Amino acid sequence: MKIRVAHLYPDYLNIYADRGNIAVFERRAALRGHALEITGVAPRDALEPSAFDLIYVGGGQDREQALVAPDLAARGDAIRTAVAGGTALLAVCGGYQLLGRGYRGRDGSTMPGAGLFPHETIAGDKRLIGDVLLDVDLDGRRTTVAGFENHAGRTLLDPGATPLGRVVAGHGNDGASGYEGCRVGAAIGTYLHGPLLPRNPVLADWLLGRALVHAGGTGELDPLPDELERLAHAVSAGRARSRGGR
Amino acid sequence: MRLTVETSAARLVGRVSRAARRGGGTTLPGKLLWKVDPDAIDALAARLPSGVALVSATNGKTTTSAMLARILGGRYQLAWNNSGANLASGVASTLLSSPSADLGLLEVDEFALPEVMRRVQPRVVSLGNLFRDQLDRYGELEHIAERWRDGVATLSPTSMLVVNADDPLVADLADGRSRALRYGLDDPRLARPGLQHAADSKYCVRCGGPYSYAAAYVGHLGDYRCPACGHARPALDVAARAIDLQALDASAFDLVTPAGSARVRLPLPGLYNVYNALAATATALALDASLDEIVSGLGSVTAAFGRFERISAGDRQILMLLIKNPAGANEAVRTLEEGGVPETLLIALNDRIADGRDVSWIWDVDFEPLLREAKSIVVSGERAAELALRFTYAGFSPTQLEVIPDLREAIDRGLDLTPAGGELGVLPTYTAMLDLRAIAVSRGLVRPYWEETP
Numbered sequence: 247m248k249i250r251v252a253h254l255y256p257d258y259l260n261i262y263a264d265r266g267n268i269a270v271f272e273r274r275a276a277l278r279g280h281a282l283e284i285t286g287v288a289p290r291d292a293l294e295p296s297a298f299d300l301i302y303v304g305g306g307q308d309r310e311q312a313l314v315a316p317d318l319a320a321r322g323d324a325i326r327t328a329v330a331g332g333t334a335l336l337a338v339c340g341g342y343q344l345l346g347r348g349y350r351g352r353d354g355s356t357m358p359g360a361g362l363f364p365h366e367t368i369a370g371d372k373r374l375i376g377d378v379l380l381d382v383d384l385d386g387r388r389t390t391v392a393g394f395e396n397h398a399g400r401t402l403l404d405p406g407a408t409p410l411g412r413v414v415a416g417h418g419n420d421g422a423s424g425y426e427g428c429r430v431g432a433a434i435g436t437y438l439h440g441p442l443l444p445r446n447p448v449l450a451d452w453l454l455g456r457a458l459v460h461a462g463g464t465g466e467l468d469p470l471p472d473e474l475e476r477l478a479h480a481v482s483a484g485r486a487r488s489r490g491g492r
Numbered sequence: 493m494r495l496t497v498e499t500s501a502a503r504l505v506g507r508v509s510r511a512a513r514r515g516g517g518t519t520l521p522g523k524l525l526w527k528v529d530p531d532a533i534d535a536l537a538a539r540l541p542s543g544v545a546l547v548s549a550t551n552g553k554t555t556t557s558a559m560l561a562r563i564l565g566g567r568y569q570l571a572w573n574n575s576g577a578n579l580a581s582g583v584a585s586t587l588l589s590s591p592s593a594d595l596g597l598l599e600v601d602e603f604a605l606p607e608v609m610r611r612v613q614p615r616v617v618s619l620g621n622l623f624r625d626q627l628d629r630y631g632e633l634e635h636i637a638e639r640w641r642d643g644v645a646t647l648s649p650t651s652m653l654v655v656n657a658d659d660p661l662v663a664d665l666a667d668g669r670s671r672a673l674r675y676g677l678d679d680p681r682l683a684r685p686g687l688q689h690a691a692d693s694k695y696c697v698r699c700g701g702p703y704s705y706a707a708a709y710v711g712h713l714g715d716y717r718c719p720a721c722g723h724a725r726p727a728l729d730v731a732a733r734a735i736d737l738q739a740l741d742a743s744a745f746d747l748v749t750p751a752g753s754a755r756v757r758l759p760l761p762g763l764y765n766v767y768n769a770l771a772a773t774a775t776a777l778a779l780d781a782s783l784d785e786i787v788s789g790l791g792s793v794t795a796a797f798g799r800f801e802r803i804s805a806g807d808r809q810i811l812m813l814l815i816k817n818p819a820g821a822n823e824a825v826r827t828l829e830e831g832g833v834p835e836t837l838l839i840a841l842n843d844r845i846a847d848g849r850d851v852s853w854i855w856d857v858d859f860e861p862l863l864r865e866a867k868s869i870v871v872s873g874e875r876a877a878e879l880a881l882r883f884t885y886a887g888f889s890p891t892q893l894e895v896i897p898d899l900r901e902a903i904d905r906g907l908d909l910t911p912a913g914g915e916l917g918v919l920p921t922y923t924a925m926l927d928l929r930a931i932a933v934s935r936g937l938v939r940p941y942w943e944e945t946p
Contacts, residue, residue, distance in 0.1 A: 257694070257702075261624065261632075263855030269885045307632040313700055375628050377849070394850045396628055440852050444881040474884060474895070478877035485843070 252298040264304030266441030289317040295328035300457040305339030322360035334456040335433035342435035363428040364404040378416030379486035389448045392482035393438030415490035432456035445478040522585030536587035537612035544596035549620025551820045552768040553599040554796040559772035563789030568595035606643035616778040618654040623819035626848035652778035658713040675730035675770040683707035698723040711819040740831030764823045798925040812918040818856040833865035834917035838906040840873035840924035847921040872902035
């Protein structure tokens, strides 16, 4: 099948090797006989989010994030509608922040977000940096997710919001709640990069499966051997256990 | 009085540390001194009669300093931190161990630069480039640039500021300053077809609009102009023209300076080394070197250890090129492409503090030209599996790939896979490079870096 992917602001939001996540979607789809059709979206480009099966938003440096924030906020309604209609979405780091209600800087300034995820982010004084390990439940499938976080923002989930996972080691959303990321339907936001997907194939396939369902397929994916993926996951998880959150 | 007591204590630690072979003992005395009396650096620097030159950049500070040592070695007795110990403690160590020097030649870590600038009151500061590098340690480029801006504000008006005009963020630091030298490349034939994936400062420092490049040379370095507001690369005081890149051996170029022009033959490969040569030239001019001294110094330079190094291993050769961030690794890839990609490659990724604990940067490197040419690749280091994923997701066949985290085993396997008379291309991150060199030293193939002379 053809999976239609919208990659938002690839020229601005690409600081933590976001193209690695796209490469993983592409190859894991191709190995199962599916093809990705990727559309790069720049500020002011026309975009109908519901016409896509998967949306990707990466992370950027503060300056680049500020350059695209108003454009993303203006697309909030359309993105919420698309996710309500089953479009899958992955947002990492800056993209995760910008898809919440907003960001409050230390000087009190506010930057409105797209309002997809029920959270607000407040600048902290110390950056939360290091390896992270999460315990995640993906519709009944328990797995671990390993990655690296580097963020000054403290993301506070609304009461009742669904996090991506529980922090086994590392800082997570705000360094205090014990939770990381956020989930709305088939949309996942997280601080974890590394990049995220190469060493977390279960999560990559879950997102691909949901995108396939939106494209009109069954969402079933044949298993892949994933030996290198498991090895990389184990090393990354070990790093989080030995030095995450410090 | 205090200075004397502390410095003799620190010198003693240096001897003990070197005797114990703890990395050549290069930073321990300085660490001690830095701890007990940080102001000692100020006093140690002030006693140098010809002052201090500082060199900083994300990439090229070690090589630029090595070039300067060649150029200035005849004119000055140098206090030079050639071991790469470039934090404040390393600066302290170097100044401490060179009591009879007359000029300080110090490469300084990007993050440590503002404090070192404030303390040593340099005669010249060379600022080379800012690329994304170890974001877990340094943070974002803008923050480093802001710190540098604070450092520049502490410079005496008589000090010379040398900047790379081809890097918008760096060139902007000299904006409006009269004592400044700006250098850059002036040979559009060598421009890349477009900005690379990992290009960083693509947006105008004034208005945020995208720059348009008449020529992009290395990463985001080039001849840029903002179509929206007109902000553009400043006029060049020192430039390289008619550049002839000669594969892995050398490059030749016309060196154009306020002191005249000359043809230079630089025995190091790659356009990035032409940038380093321009930084060294401008810095040397500010230290009263003649054009002749510069040309002959550049002509006799050798690569800093591990940056680009050929090591004989019996009937095979090892060609080692350090990789430490996307921009630098892209240039290492380009250098190998220009010289012919070796059939067998060993690529080693560690994630210690000096390498960056966050290994995501390997996905921003354009390794693809190597993957197209190499017949076999051994991946090694503590994060070998991440490299394996990087290459297999790019389509490199798993049957041509071996994952051997242990460096000693990996180098043996790499040499096994290399045909007799052939060359093994080795691309290690910083601590993997140090470990590989230690292996080479233990096998008698090279000398330890602290015994090397310029």
